[in-house]
Amino acid sequence: MKVGHLSSFDFGSADLDSSIFFETAASRLGSGGRALAYFAVPEGKAHRLVMAVGFDREGRVEVYSTLVHGPFKALTPSFPQLHLFEREIFEQAGLKPEGHPWLKPIRFNTPGAEPGIADYFTVHGSQVHEVAVGPVHAGVIEPGHFRFQCHGERVFHLEIMLGYQHRGLEKRFIGGPDGRSIHYAETLAGDTAIGHGWAYCGAVEALCGVNVPPRAQILRGIMLELERLANHTGDLGAMAGDVAYLPAASFCGRLRGDFLNMSALVCGSRFGRNMLKPGGVNFDLDSALMQELKLRLENASRDVGNAVSLLWETASVTDRFEGTGVVSKQVAEGLGLVGPTARASGVGLDTRRNFSSGPYEGFTLSVSGSGDVYSRAYVRWLEIQKSSELIGGWLNALPAGPVEAECGGLKPDSAAVSLVEGWRGQICHFALTGSDGKLRYYKIVDPSFHNWQALAMALRGGEISDFPLCNKSFNLSYCGRDL
Amino acid sequence: MIKAILARWKQGHRTMEFPSAGLKLPPRGLGLPRLKPAGLEKAAAACPYGAIAAGEKPGLDMGRCVFCGSCARAAPDEVEFTGEYKLCVSARKDLVITGKDFKRAETLGAELRKIFGRSFKLRQVSAGGCAACEADCNVLQTIGWDLGRFGVQFVASPRHADGLLVTGPVTRNMELALRKTYAAMASPKVVIACGACAIAGGPYAGHEECVGIPPEIPVDLYIPGCPPHPLTILDGILRLIGRID
Numbered sequence: 001m002k003v004g005h006l007s008s009f010d011f012g013s014a015d016l017d018s019s020i021f022f023e024t025a026a027s028r029l030g031s032g033g034r035a036l037a038y039f040a041v042p043e044g045k046a047h048r049l050v051m052a053v054g055f056d057r058e059g060r061v062e063v064y065s066t067l068v069h070g071p072f073k074a075l076t077p078s079f080p081q082l083h084l085f086e087r088e089i090f091e092q093a094g095l096k097p098e099g100h101p102w103l104k105p106i107r108f109n110t111p112g113a114e115p116g117i118a119d120y121f122t123v124h125g126s127q128v129h130e131v132a133v134g135p136v137h138a139g140v141i142e143p144g145h146f147r148f149q150c151h152g153e154r155v156f157h158l159e160i161m162l163g164y165q166h167r168g169l170e171k172r173f174i175g176g177p178d179g180r181s182i183h184y185a186e187t188l189a190g191d192t193a194i195g196h197g198w199a200y201c202g203a204v205e206a207l208c209g210v211n212v213p214p215r216a217q218i219l220r221g222i223m224l225e226l227e228r229l230a231n232h233t234g235d236l237g238a239m240a241g242d243v244a245y246l247p248a249a250s251f252c253g254r255l256r257g258d259f260l261n262m263s264a265l266v267c268g269s270r271f272g273r274n275m276l277k278p279g280g281v282n283f284d285l286d287s288a289l290m291q292e293l294k295l296r297l298e299n300a301s302r303d304v305g306n307a308v309s310l311l312w313e314t315a316s317v318t319d320r321f322e323g324t325g326v327v328s329k330q331v332a333e334g335l336g337l338v339g340p341t342a343r344a345s346g347v348g349l350d351t352r353r354n355f356s357s358g359p360y361e362g363f364t365l366s367v368s369g370s371g372d373v374y375s376r377a378y379v380r381w382l383e384i385q386k387s388s389e390l391i392g393g394w395l396n397a398l399p400a401g402p403v404e405a406e407c408g409g410l411k412p413d414s415a416a417v418s419l420v421e422g423w424r425g426q427i428c429h430f431a432l433t434g435s436d437g438k439l440r441y442y443k444i445v446d447p448s449f450h451n452w453q454a455l456a457m458a459l460r461g462g463e464i465s466d467f468p469l470c471n472k473s474f475n476l477s478y479c480g481r482d483l
Numbered sequence: 484m485i486k487a488i489l490a491r492w493k494q495g496h497r498t499m500e501f502p503s504a505g506l507k508l509p510p511r512g513l514g515l516p517r518l519k520p521a522g523l524e525k526a527a528a529a530c531p532y533g534a535i536a537a538g539e540k541p542g543l544d545m546g547r548c549v550f551c552g553s554c555a556r557a558a559p560d561e562v563e564f565t566g567e568y569k570l571c572v573s574a575r576k577d578l579v580i581t582g583k584d585f586k587r588a589e590t591l592g593a594e595l596r597k598i599f600g601r602s603f604k605l606r607q608v609s610a611g612g613c614a615a616c617e618a619d620c621n622v623l624q625t626i627g628w629d630l631g632r633f634g635v636q637f638v639a640s641p642r643h644a645d646g647l648l649v650t651g652p653v654t655r656n657m658e659l660a661l662r663k664t665y666a667a668m669a670s671p672k673v674v675i676a677c678g679a680c681a682i683a684g685g686p687y688a689g690h691e692e693c694v695g696i697p698p699e700i701p702v703d704l705y706i707p708g709c710p711p712h713p714l715t716i717l718d719g720i721l722r723l724i725g726r727i728d
Contacts (some may be wrong), residue, residue, distance in 0.1 A: 012537065070519045107656075108656055109692065115655075115656035115657075115659075118576050131545075135657065135660045136608055136664055138610070138639035138640075138662050139621075139637070140607045140617050140620050140621045140624075140637050141609065141612050141659055142609045143608075143609055143610070143619065143660065163613075164610075164654065164656045164657050164660070165609075165611055165612070165651075165654060165656075165657075166611075166654055167611045167612075167652060167687045167689045167692050167693055168687070168691070168692035168693075169498045172690070179529075179531030179533070179553065180532075180686065182688060183531070183549060183551060185684040186613075187613035187615070187685075188613070188614075189614065190612070190613030190614045190615025190616075190618065191614060191615065191712065193615075193616060236707055247487045247490060247491060250625070251490070251494050252499050253622075253624075253625035253626060253627070254625050254626050254627040255620075256492075256625075257622055257625060257627050261509065264508075264509045264512060265509055265510075265511070266510070266511070267511060267514070268509060268510075268511035268512040268513055268552075268617070269513075270712070271615050271618075271710065273550075273551070273615075273709070274513075274550075274551055274552055282534060283511065303493075303494060305495065306490050306493055307490060307494065309486075310486060310487055310490055313486060313627075316485070317528055420538075422682060428569055441540050471677075476550070477614070477615070479611075479612065479613050479614050
């Protein structure tokens with residue numbers, strides 16, 4: 001069923017007969033559709049499978065559901081982009097996707113499960129060795145377990161086993177919204193507080209049928225782009241650090257902080273916490289603050305341009321960036337990758353363009369092309385320039401008016417799909433209400449959920465010493481994926 | 484090469500002075516709370532985490548507070564967040580703000596201070612949470628903050644570490660890794676709980692998926708905030724090792 005992104009729909013009308021559901025899903029995914037979310041909602045003793053499919057070129061969203069009582073047909077063999085979704089359904093609901101190649105746990109949250117204890121893919125041979133890293137890593141970084149099958153320096157296969165950050169977030173939305181819901185959304189991934197916060201607000205607003213005032217939309221846009229600027233700048237610095245090019249690493253490390261401080265200037269928090277609420281925003285800008293922001297943006301953008309230009313002009317950097325960790329366009333599309341990672345492989349997907357809403361009307365896309373570390377770096381640089389331009393433009397033309405609208409109750413027995421282009425890529429929240437108008441189910445898909453597999457693919461055939469650089473070039477979220 | 488040197492000149496010297504007079508959080512930032520001890524009922528009702536007690540023993544527990552400001556919006560006459568960033572304490576109970584004197588973190592005893600005062604190596608373990616605390620620890624290592632000038636450094640191995648800095652609510656899935664990391668550190672060793680999650684669960688307080696820092700890992704320094712501002716973290720660490728008082 002075709003639904004509007006950011007508008008509520010009658011959930012019951014998405015119901016299909018079981019055989020038609022799987023046929024429809026396969027035909028949609030086979031004709032340019034991308035799974036935004038695929039999950040099982042408990043319904044009495046049975047479960048309802050729900051799939052949201054996005055058609056990026058047309059900017060269209062479709063939702064289908066069907067009631068299942070036990071095992072169901074796995075679609076992963078034909079559509080690898082579903083591999084983690086089906087493993088998740090098996091782990092969360094106990095429903096077995098028949099024919100799935102390997103139903104390994106993903107969050108180790110079922111009775112008796114122990115983190116990291118699972119079967120791993122292994123390669124055998126007298127000169128093959130295994131390298132295991134984590135969950136505690138060498139830096140100040142989130143936990144995860146990485147297992148490499150190597151021959152000398154060369155990586156045959158990398159398996160990424162996560163779940164250490166699982167803190168049970170999705171189910172805490174159920175029964176809400178309440179005073180804690182927005183904090184859950186803001187801390188799904190702490191570096192994406194605005195991205196996830198906005199996705200949550202968008203879902204609630206759709207279910208309330210409230211229109212967010214234009215001024216609030218633009219203030220949200222400013223915060224989302226500041227979040228992107230801070231993280232992209234930090235990432236470019238971290239990538240420079242991993243190829244031992246310290247000038248850009250040092251400058252970008254400092255400049256990332258300047259962008260975070262601009263967020264703090266608006267809402268008090270360097271991560272944009274407390275800025276958003278369903279219906280609008282908590283903080284407005286007066287003319288003095290706008291002037292200050294403009295000045296800081298101009299200075300920081302100039303300095304970032306200066307620092308980043310060094311990367312492209314330094315042979316020791318480009319030599320390490322080019323041709324390293326390649327993810328082809330075919331792999332990117334097959335795995336349903338999103339965000340700068342997908343755009344660096346030539347995939348033309350950006351929620352701000354393909355599913356444009358709010359302040360992003362008329363947004364144009366940045367793509368790079370070769371799928372290597374260089375492309376992932378370069379696409380970030382293009383996006384930094386665009387974000388900086390966007391904020392500058394918005395600060396010059398901020399519409400007058402209120403910054404919030406009153407949200408009433410949520411429409412019962414309804415659902416809404418909310419998409420936001422976070423700095424790592426497309427964020428999808430799927431909210432479903434019960435007959436009491438409370439949230440009955442809440443599904444969160446962080447861009448990292450799609451993209452972790454890309455890191456494993458990037459390492460295939462590469463050198464193990466390139467792992468840190470490849471890892472930084474994706475900079476994925478553990479907590480956003482583990483929830 | 485010449486371009487790198489020119490860039491270095493253009494970017495300038497950007498390391499901030501610390502501590503320095505008049506340093507505080509940004510104007511809209513939420514720092515040390517100030518309370519009126521009477522009439523906190525409205526504020527208490529507005530707090531989604533039960534961090535505020537009204538009635539006979541009024542107080543705001545900064546350990547449970549995620550600094551969302553709901554209380555101050557509901558009861559602006561009773562609760563106010565100041566721009567003061569020095570929030571760290573040595574004992575859990577000192578995180579409860581009552582309106583009386585706030586007892587800041589104390590320096591380690593003379594013996595430990597002698598060992599750690601000029602060179603303090605930290606092993607950070609991220610145990611659940613949202614990774615914002617980690618980000619604000621990482622920022623201390625940038626040139627803007629230059630943590631190294633104080634003799635403090637994050638190290639890769641627990642074997643090299645004098646202190647364990649824990650972030651996150653300690654998920655069940657990270658409990659064992661945290662215990663092993665602590666056990667792998669040589670004594671004497673100190674423990675820092677950084678952020679609302681590590682102190683009392685933060686936004687995830689009450690979740691069965693989270694267990695908290697086990698009692699066998701005794702905490703020497705509490706850094707409140709969600710996440711704490713880098714100023715708060717730096718102030719706490721330097722107080723602990725006696726670099727400022």
